[in-house]
Amino acid sequence: MNKRTVFKSWWLPIAFALPQLLLIFFFFYWPATSVLTWAFSLEPAFGGVGERLFVGWDNFREVFADTEYWRSVSLSLFFAFSATALSMFIAFVLAICVDRQLKGSGLFRFFYIWPYAIAAPAVGLAFRFIFAPESGLIAVVNTWSPDLWNPAKFGSHAMILVIVCFAWKWIGYNFIFMTAGLQSIPRSLIEASAMDGSGPVRRALDLQIPLLAPTLFFLLVLNLTESFVGPDTYGIVDLTTEGGPNKSTDVMVYRIVSEAFRGLNYSGAAAQSLVLIALIMLFTFIQFRYVERRVHYK
Amino acid sequence: MIERTPILNAVTYFIMFLGLLLILGPFWMIFAASTQSLAQVNTVPFNFVPGADFLHNLQAAWQRANLGPALFNSLVTSLLVMSGKVIVAALSAFAIVYFRSPLRHVFFWMVFLTLMLPLEVRVIPTYNIAADVFAPVRWLIQTLTGIELSLQWNLLNSYSGLVLPLIATATGTFLYRQFYMTLPDELAEAAKMDGARPLRFFIDILLPLSRTNMLALATIMFVYAWNQYLWPKLMTTEADYQTAMVAMRTLVPNINSLPEWNISMAGALIIMLPPLIVVAVLQRWFVRGLVSTEK
């Protein structure tokens, strides 16, 4: 899509774009180039000076040979799909209900958006309390039988905790987009369908869900990307489980950052980063292909 | 539309109330816990009735997490990111939409590609460049001319360091681009016929027209900046520049004694309040901005 009329000047656009260009050069592209070089090279031994040693795919081989890495990959996948499914399902049900525009649904809508305002670490801290084994909401189950619930002890419980955190936070976001999607369905279509004799449930199934499909697909890809590599995942894990217990919530993002933090293995972390970037590109590509198609629904 | 579906309506309300419980429940628990004494908060099952220790807990949290300076830093950072982002985005989107320079597509794609380079995958190199911003410049000059410069600029533990990398993100640019695209072509044509040059058109027509857009972007960016965690945690090694979100870490209770969740939750409540207020009060703008960035 282009504007029919544009202004003529060679230097003005450059001047206007310059602030952003400089910022992305320094804080995105220069670091990204470093990641690229690090992933394919090694620091000279014993902290020696001189050029980095080009080692080809060695760093990747090392990463891929590590069973811990693959464990982290599968944990990430499990986390991403569960959190996405849970969050989108709840948001969808709520959006459909609110879209019926019964009396007072505006008030519900007002509150449903709130979780999006809460930072991931805050959600993490709050849910760490709510789901704590010794106090909070769920602790009561441990009075029935000790250790029925203990995310600090059991990996599966810890995983459930981080999934719930992420899903809860993203209900707000998903809800916003789903209601917007439902609202963009022309009122006349709903009315036409009602004239054809369909009730609210029928309409939801035959009209709203198919027409919302593009939005749902968009959200699906976005949720997967965000839960897989997004900052929220890092924030939540860092404030709840710190990857534990026993690395059972050591998802890819958390692993990369903590490895880089410890400063042990830059090259390994860089190789893992590149894999993640490739995954994001894949997600974005799918998204983009799809966004192009989405135009037809509008 | 006249439609009588009493049973379905009841079911709908029931689900919506469940949803409300799910959404507001945690908020209530945070609040209730933050009002209780240490003994109360560790009662099982949890007592949902607020206690009397609210002020005391707030005070304790305030001291423990050093919230005074932390909140101030968060506020400064968020306001700077917000305004910086609005300005940078308005400018660069103008360059993309209203000129047909051959570099336009390159620029657009460069901005777009940043979406695929989240901070988590470039933590260390970004940290490195923040520690020494002019490294690439020195390197470039040295490779080109052989001259070694001693140009240095360290962003660690500074507001510039907290703010600049966050301004670089692409969302705002896309929001503005989207907005400019929706303006009719005739607007620019009329301005041209009226003799306005590009800068004049930008200042007289585009900026005033994008006021609502600005507000939408500002709300999003404020929430975004306030809720940043990894970057400030990484680059503020000195307590002076710590933001509230990073201070959250100090509120995680010590598990070796009776956990002081009441103080944790009081702190969490304070820290999460500003963005919550923005989203609640400016919800209309916030939602509009959010929905239109993703188109």
Add this chain to the structure above:
Amino acid sequence: MAEINIRNVRKSYGRTQILHGVDLDFKSGEFVVILGPSGCGKSTLLRMIAGLEEISAGEISIDGTVVNDLEPRDRGCSMVFQNYALYPHMNVAANIGYALKVAGVPRAERDRRITETARIVGLEEMLDRKPAQLSGGQRQRVAMGRAIIREPKVFLFDEPLSNLDAKLRVQMRVEIRRLHKRLSATSVFVTHDQVEAMTLADKLIVMNKGHVEQVGTPLEIYHRPRTRFVGTFIGSPAMNFFDSTIAPGGNFVLLDGIQMAIDPALGRDNAGSTVSVGIRPEHCRLVKAGTANSVPATVDFVEELGSGRNVHVDIDGTIFAVGGDEAPFFETGATVGLQLPSEHIHLFSRDTGLRLDDAPALKHNTNQSTVAA
């Protein structure tokens, strides 16, 4: 006041050509209307004069100066857009005065001229309002005021009336014409509405598919369409056509086997060739079945217009519209006779669509303007 000369102007986007070499001359103070269906290139041509569109080839000059490379602000044109393109955040006064503000006209002078312009377009009471608070007609006036205030050499109108309702359109048409009389700047008005074109134009230009089909006064174009396209495009209902062969003598054509007399001066040179015969509905005559020189026809349906009616008749599968106030009423299904008066018959080449007697036409109308190839 300015003369506009357009020399062999072409426009192409990539490989698609929008304008195929247009030559036109507009005299100073003339009201020129460019008429054509959508996509014919009329708006593109206007926008090229304005400087909003690059000129791919050829030359446009205003007052003898080639303006190809001049920016819009340096051409002395002002323009009224189809959707008015008012600045939504400025009030009426600011909208009208914006060009002066840009040009750096001092405040007092600007205010004086805004007031004066507002008086001309009848908006004195509205100066503080925002465009959103105005009706369609008032917005149209603001757009006009914005164009007038600069005292331009040339006014350009890009379908300015098409967003108005029918009643307002008639009213604004009259006002535009009145305004032109008063300001007498050269005006170029683009439209797809033939009534607007006929009523406004000093000089009417009909365009189709990037070519100029005909240039002339509205009456010339109505009475002597130079091409079959012009014949169809002007007039409502559209001109009736049927294919026929000119009799060897050159004095009649056949319609459904019945001889229809034509002007022998026309037919003589083309005797024996197959042509496209055109006649306007308002020139056809319906008579009782069996009347001499009439073709038997069945009444297909009748459209009542109040002031008259259109009768559609069927001759062996070809539908003829017969119009005008006097068209007598006939029941649907009735058999009637159709007469085609020879003086109103137009003959066009079936291959090129060109009018057969075009060359003699030029002899009669020495004042006719340049006709593009």
